[in-house]
Amino acid sequence: MSADRTLRAPNNDLPQARLGWIMALIQTLIYASFVGTFIVSPATMTRPVASGMAVTVATVGGLLVILSTMVLTGLYVLIANRLTAR
Amino acid sequence: MYRSLLPALALAVAATPALAADAGGMNPAAVTMFVAIVLVTLGITWWAARRASSADQFYAAGGQISGFQNGIALAGDMISAGALLGLAGLICASGFDGLIFAVGYATGLPFVVFLVAERLRKLGRYTVADVLSTRLSETPIRIFTAVATLVIVMFYLIAQMVGAGQLIRLLFGLDYLYAQILVGALMICYVMFGGMVATTWVQIVKAVLLLSAGIAISFLVLASFGFNYDSLVARAIAVHPKHDAIMMPQVYSGSVWQSVSLGMTLMLGTAGLPHVLMRFFTVPDARAARVSVFWAVMCQSGFFALIFVIGFGALAIVAGDPAYLDAKGAIRGGGNMATIHLSHALGGDTLMGLVSAVAFATILAVVAGLTLTGASAVSHDLYARIIGRRSATERSEIRISRLATVGLGVLSVLLGIAFQTQNVAYMISLAYAVSCSSTLPLLILALYWGGLTTRGAIAGGVTGLVGAVLLTVLGPPVWVKVLGNAAPIFPLDPPTIVTMPVAFLTAFVVSVMDRRRAPAAALSQAVSA
Secondary structure (H helix, E strand, O other): OOOOOOOEOOOOOOHHHHHHHHHHHHHHHHHHHHHHHHHHOHHHHHOEOOOOOOOEHHHHHHHHHHHHHHHHHHHHHHHHHHHHHO | OHHHHHHHHHHHHHHHHHHHHHOOOOOHHHHHHHHHHHHHHHHHHHHHHOOOOOHHHHHHHHHOOOHHHHHHHHHHHHOOHHHHHHHHHHHHHHOOHHHHHHHHHHOHHHHHHHHHHHHHHHHOOOOHHHHHOOOOOHHHHHHHHHHHHHHHHHHHHHHHHHHHHHHHHHHHOOOHHHHHHHHHHHHHHHHHHHHHHHHHHHHHHHHHHHHHHHHHHHHHHHHHOOOOHHHHHHHHHHHOOOHHHHHOOHHHOOOHHHHHHHHHHHHHHHHHOHHHHHHHHOOOOHHHHHHHHHHHHHHHHHHHHHHHHHHHHHHHHHOOOHHHEOOOOOEOOOHHHHHHHHHHHHHHHHHHHHHHHHHHHHHHHHHHHHHHHHHHHHHHHHHHHHHOOOOOOHHHHHHHHHHHHHHHHHHHHHHHHHOOOOOOHHHHHHHHHHHHHHHHHHHHHHHHOOOOOHHHHHHHHHHHHHHHHHHHHHOHHHHHOOOOOOOOOOOOOOOHHHHHHHHHHHHHHHHHHHHHHOOOOOOOEOOOO
């Protein structure tokens, strides 16, 4: 394997590299709290959002997780475009 | 889109024996739309074929797909017939489970934009191996990446072909064998003559149709409940024999490790799927790659949000109507038909015909994308860069890619026929597990850790690949559901929570040992920002 070219990690110093990791962490935390609440306290997730309603906390929570994917991606693209425009 | 097939295929396959007597009849709207879709996609292929003469055109559409167009095509890759039909079927059968998959799949694409899309575009030309070999020794890394790509693509393709054959037989009353040959012939035609240009446009047409159908069905479902989502959910709970219990997902009834492993796989699997990654080479630059994932996330997440309406709609309207149930009270034709019946209940034969045809277009677009990715691994990575390194010309490389397309197409038809009566649901689990445990760790380490060596990459990748396959075979999906043993040797399905960390760790440890033995000779920058 003498052909190995050992290089520094490419692109690590791009301004949006750090932003990407931060966004990935936020996304993981949001999704993990959805899955985690189901594991730790299923009763919380299956409770109605308001008394007398059929829609559960998990239904609203799931939709919010999906919404978060759109918001975070939108934010990332917006900020990264600004950073790289300079 | 592919991940959505996991539940869909399980249902499609489970439903098979009951279907024979219930094969759908011809419906004029369906046949008209079906013929229109075939003609339009062949027209696109003919138009693309006049341009697809260079390797750049064939693999990456000349880098001339705009960020918006690529985003729509990418969304098309993510939302399959499984998302439209399978998730709604799963919600009809067991309630919230379908929504767990919808939420999990939706979180996959953002990771692609945050961590890999731009860097891939910056470093690569046609395939993931191009990116990895900018830093690592080319021959071993290409062989490994091509093998991992082919493993993922073949498992995926077989699962798609078997699901497609059963679906087409149900939707159009076409014999399974003819359905296989029809899908195989069309997909070979798109890829061989139109390359990435045709594959992308077929995917765009399908994504627009699928989104429109999803929005129309959701609107009609909500309209029939006076635009009150709560009364829709209340009706769904009332209709299902388990009532309130359906709001607790069954997939979380196992161990904590099981739930976490499934969550990880749904979230991270997308970022290692070669046919998804290959899409980023079709756009002009890193910025367009970023923009394309933005549009893809908007479409894909929007669609998964619609599943919250369509799924409960199918349960409330179809599962509560004896006209759509068989003698045992199950959905006629199996769970995959729930959305089709729903469209019939909402808009009669016309809407049902349209939705059936959209499902068919979805299958075609997905198998075409997979075949192109597999063919690229053979012709670009294995042939042009290794076997024929000295003699390959652009002409011979394109010839090989076309031969590989025909080869993969014929092979997938044969395997589709061979696996007709088998339970193939595990193949999607396997593709996802291999993606999470093999291609993803390699890609992340290569993009972000300068210490990765070739030996470390190969050791980590092989460990992840072999581990994922082995533990899937010893786990519930194959050991119990296919081989019929009472208890699995390895309890988790998917095995990601074990195999992914092991792959990362192996790559890390071997790289560190490797470098200690032979200290880095030269340090330089791979890419100037």
